[in-house]
Amino acid sequence: MRRRTDVMKTPLLVMAAALLSLSLVSLCPAAPAAEEAALAPAAAAEAVKATDNGSPGSGEPDGEEGPVIADPFGPTNRLMFELNDSLYFRLFEPVTRAYARIPEDIRIVVSNIYDNLNAPGRALNNLMQLRLKGAGNELLRFLLNSFVGVGGMGDAARDAFGIKKQEADFGQTLGRYGIDHGFYLVWPVLGPSSLRDSVGLVGDRFMYPLTYVSSSDLTFWQAAGLYAHEKVNDTSFKPGDYESFKEAAIDPYVSMRDAFVQNRKKKVDESKQ
Template sequence: MKCKGRWVRLGMLLGMLTFLSTVGSSIRISFPWTTTVWGTPAAWAASEVEENEFYMDDPFAEEQLTVADPLRPLNRFFFHFNDKLYFWVLKPLATVYKTFVPTGVRLCVRNAFDNLMAPVRIANNALQLKFQRSGIELARFALNTTLGVGGLFDPAQQEFGLKPYDEDFGQTLGRYGLGNGIFFMWPVLGPSTLRDTVGLVGDYFLDPLSYLSWEQHGVAKGVQQVNRASLTLGEYEDFKASAVDPYVSMRDAYVNYRHRQVKK
């Protein structure tokens, strides 16, 4: 029982580490960050890990947006907190995990978690009146859940050419004209805005994992984040190394990425 309790506590800790959403394929948020957690989905079952769109987008392709940052001192503090959390906890765990779990298995795990988030994409595409895309997401969910063995594989894209259309409630609010509001750097969760923070609450109720017990939810999220981190090790380090001010670079990259997502 004591051993089981330790595993549960570890899972809960890992579940809190959604900062990964800001340092890997989810600086995507969520830097996901679904947290924040938002990002352009790629072929989940591809043989290679997709490159992070935050780093690949041309920063001069369009006018860069700014965001109100009245909480900058506090936000900077939490940025450094999250930074230490990544290097001291998440990265070591992800490194060990990567050593023992083959890439193919880790990609399947990522696929399965992404498949579980289909209700978020289906609902938010519909809320934005993108009914064709909502239908495609519904078809993807049906195909990947059945032919894809519970979402471990992505036959919807690989065999039927149905690419994913990633939408969340923060994007839906932006689509209807709600601005960013102020910027937040949440502890553990990473970068967000007032609009996207409200959006997270809306998406929470569409996330099937939210209906697990809090212990099960913590373990599931822990596995998800460590697995995701194992696929993006080195990207956050490269991001920091190339930035004059990593906090400002992360803030601006996040805000402009979300702006492009809303405009799609």
């Protein structure tokens, strides 16, 4: 009976892992993203904000020379880009479209819960970046939303006290102290990154509360499934962004790379302010 259960779990777990392609595949330089549109851990989706004033084909602001990054694994990265693109259209987009039928109010509650779980990591990274006000705000947001917001279901810190979220991640923290990108990478399923930000992803996992839940209570695959669900929920607020991005881009691979690098530079610059 145990073997049968494990076999039945396998395709579901593979599907859950494949859904992670959302986080860094959903780019749309042609369409601004709303501040409230649940974009938290989606590095590529965040690049939307950094490229609103630039050319969709280049990902660079008009009249400015954009940041550059070494791409020594270009052929392999392109292959991974095509893989993620295929996963998006064959799996992720249909799943997200169906999921978006859930009432928006429910999806907002889900987004708030996941966002609250990421607050300790944001607080620690703000502290390491010497942004003490941001660190204090994130700690206060976590406490208020956990208790007043009933486990993070509501954003009481923002709605009742006007305390806004202060985004911060470990890749940004490393950049704050002068560590360069290294080189560009496209991970299968996870999407665009760099050597520095790949290390940053690992660091961020150590700051995520569910990382420390006993393995007997939460398996690796269950944690991956939760992460996949978070990304599906986030993307349900912004349907069609990736399709618009591809239509506007001359070379989608180059546009995504440029948008990612420009966005990460913007985040690092913000950490120094």
